[in-house]
Amino acid sequence: MKLIVVFLAILFSVPVIALAKEARPVSDDPELEKRVMALSEELRCLVCQNETLAGSNAELAVNLRNQIREQMTAGKSDREIIAFMTERYGKFILFRPPVDRTTYLLWFGPFILLLAALIFLFRYVRRRRELIVDTPLTAAERRRAEDLLQTESGKTAA
Amino acid sequence: MRLVSCGPFDDLIMRYAIPLVIFLVIAGFLASRLRDGYDPRILPSVLIGKPAPDFQLPELRDPTKKFSPKDLRGKVWLLNVWGAWCFGCRQEHPFLMELSKDGTLPIYGLDWNDKREAALSMLAELGDPYVLSGFDPDGRVAVDYGVTGAPETYLIDKQGVIRYKEVGQLTPEIMQNKILPLVRELNK
Numbered sequence: 001m002k003l004i005v006v007f008l009a010i011l012f013s014v015p016v017i018a019l020a021k022e023a024r025p026v027s028d029d030p031e032l033e034k035r036v037m038a039l040s041e042e043l044r045c046l047v048c049q050n051e052t053l054a055g056s057n058a059e060l061a062v063n064l065r066n067q068i069r070e071q072m073t074a075g076k077s078d079r080e081i082i083a084f085m086t087e088r089y090g091k092f093i094l095f096r097p098p099v100d101r102t103t104y105l106l107w108f109g110p111f112i113l114l115l116a117a118l119i120f121l122f123r124y125v126r127r128r129r130e131l132i133v134d135t136p137l138t139a140a141e142r143r144r145a146e147d148l149l150q151t152e153s154g155k156t157a158a
Numbered sequence: 159m160r161l162v163s164c165g166p167f168d169d170l171i172m173r174y175a176i177p178l179v180i181f182l183v184i185a186g187f188l189a190s191r192l193r194d195g196y197d198p199r200i201l202p203s204v205l206i207g208k209p210a211p212d213f214q215l216p217e218l219r220d221p222t223k224k225f226s227p228k229d230l231r232g233k234v235w236l237l238n239v240w241g242a243w244c245f246g247c248r249q250e251h252p253f254l255m256e257l258s259k260d261g262t263l264p265i266y267g268l269d270w271n272d273k274r275e276a277a278l279s280m281l282a283e284l285g286d287p288y289v290l291s292g293f294d295p296d297g298r299v300a301v302d303y304g305v306t307g308a309p310e311t312y313l314i315d316k317q318g319v320i321r322y323k324e325v326g327q328l329t330p331e332i333m334q335n336k337i338l339p340l341v342r343e344l345n346k
Contacts, residue, residue: 046306046307047306047307059271060297060300060305060307063271063298063300063301064301066296067298086204088204088205088302088303088304089204089304089306090203090204090304
C-alpha cells in the first residue's frame with residue numbers, strides 16, 4: 001500500500017516538475033503580455049514550423065518572444081516588429097502568408113483548380129449531350145407505348 | 159432517345175492515361191521531397207548579399223574583451239554558430255579543427271544560447287577551432303543573423319557582406335564545392 005502511495009506521488013509530481021521547467025520570464029504587465037502573445041500568434045516558430053511563436057517552447061521561440069516583448073516595451077508598433085522579423089527571417093516567418101508574387105500559386109491555386117474542374121465538367125456534359133442521338137420510334141413501337149401508357153393510366157384511374 | 163456511348167470516358171486515353179498522368183505528377187512531386195538531403199527546415203537566407211549585422215559581444219574566453227565583426231574588415235572569414243548543448247556542433251567539431259589548422263580561412267564562433275562554463279569545457283575537451291568566440295547567452299545577435307538552429311555558418315567578405323550561409327554542419331564537400339571557390343574569388 002505504501003509503495004502504491006509513493007508510486008502515485010512520484011507519478012503525479014512529474015507533470016508539476018515539467019510545468020515548472022516551462023515557466024518563462026514574462027513581464028508583470030498583463031496588457032503587454034496579451035499583445036506579445038497576440039503578435040506571437042502571427043509569427044512562425046522556425047524550429048517546429050507548424051507551430052506559432054506563441055505555442056512553441058523551442059529556445060529560439062523564447063528568444064524571439066523576448067525580442068517582441070522588449071521592442072513593445074520600447075514602444076515599437078506591431079508593424080515595426082513584424083518588419084524587424086521579416087528582415088531577418090524572411091516572409092516565411094509570417095504565419096499568414098502575404099499575397100505577393102511568390103505566393104500567388106498558394107493563394108489562387110485552389111481557385112484555378114476549381115475553374116479548371118468547372119470548365120472540364122461543362123465541356124464533358126456538353127459532349128455527352130452531343131452523343132445522345134434522337135432515334136424516332138417506329139410505328140409499331142409507338143403503338144405499343146401508347147397501349148402501355150393507356151393501361152397504366154386506366155389502372156390508376158380504376 | 160437512346161445513349162449511343164457512355165461518353166468520352168470510353169476512350170482508353172481518358173480512362174487510363176489521365177489518372178496515370180495525375181498519379182505520376184503527384185508521385186514525382188512527393189519523390190522530389192524525399193530526395194537525399196532535402197530538409198524543409200532549411201530556409202533561404204534573406205541576409206545573403208547584405209551587410210553582416212554589427213554587434214558587440216563579450217569574448218567567450220575573456221569577457222572583458224569585446225568581439226565585433228567590424229574589427230574583421232579586410233578579411234574573409236567564417237562565423238560559425240555553435241553551442242555546447244548542440245549535438246550537431248559536436249559532430250561538426252573535428253572538421254572545424256582540421257580547417258583551423260589549415261589556416262586558409264579564420265573561423266570565429268558565435269556561442270549561442272549557451273552557458274559559459276559548458277562552452278569552455280567543451281572547447282577544453284575537444285579543442286578550440288575558433289580564433290575567438292562571441293558569447294551570446296540570450297540569442298540576441300543570433301536573431302539579428304536570422305539563425306534558426308545550430309550549427310550554422312556564414313561566410314563574410316572583406317567589406318563585411320554575408321556571401322554564403324550553410325544551415326547545418328559543414329562538410330569537406332561543402333567546403334570544396336561551395337565555400338572555397340567563393341573564398342578564392344573574394345580574396346582576389
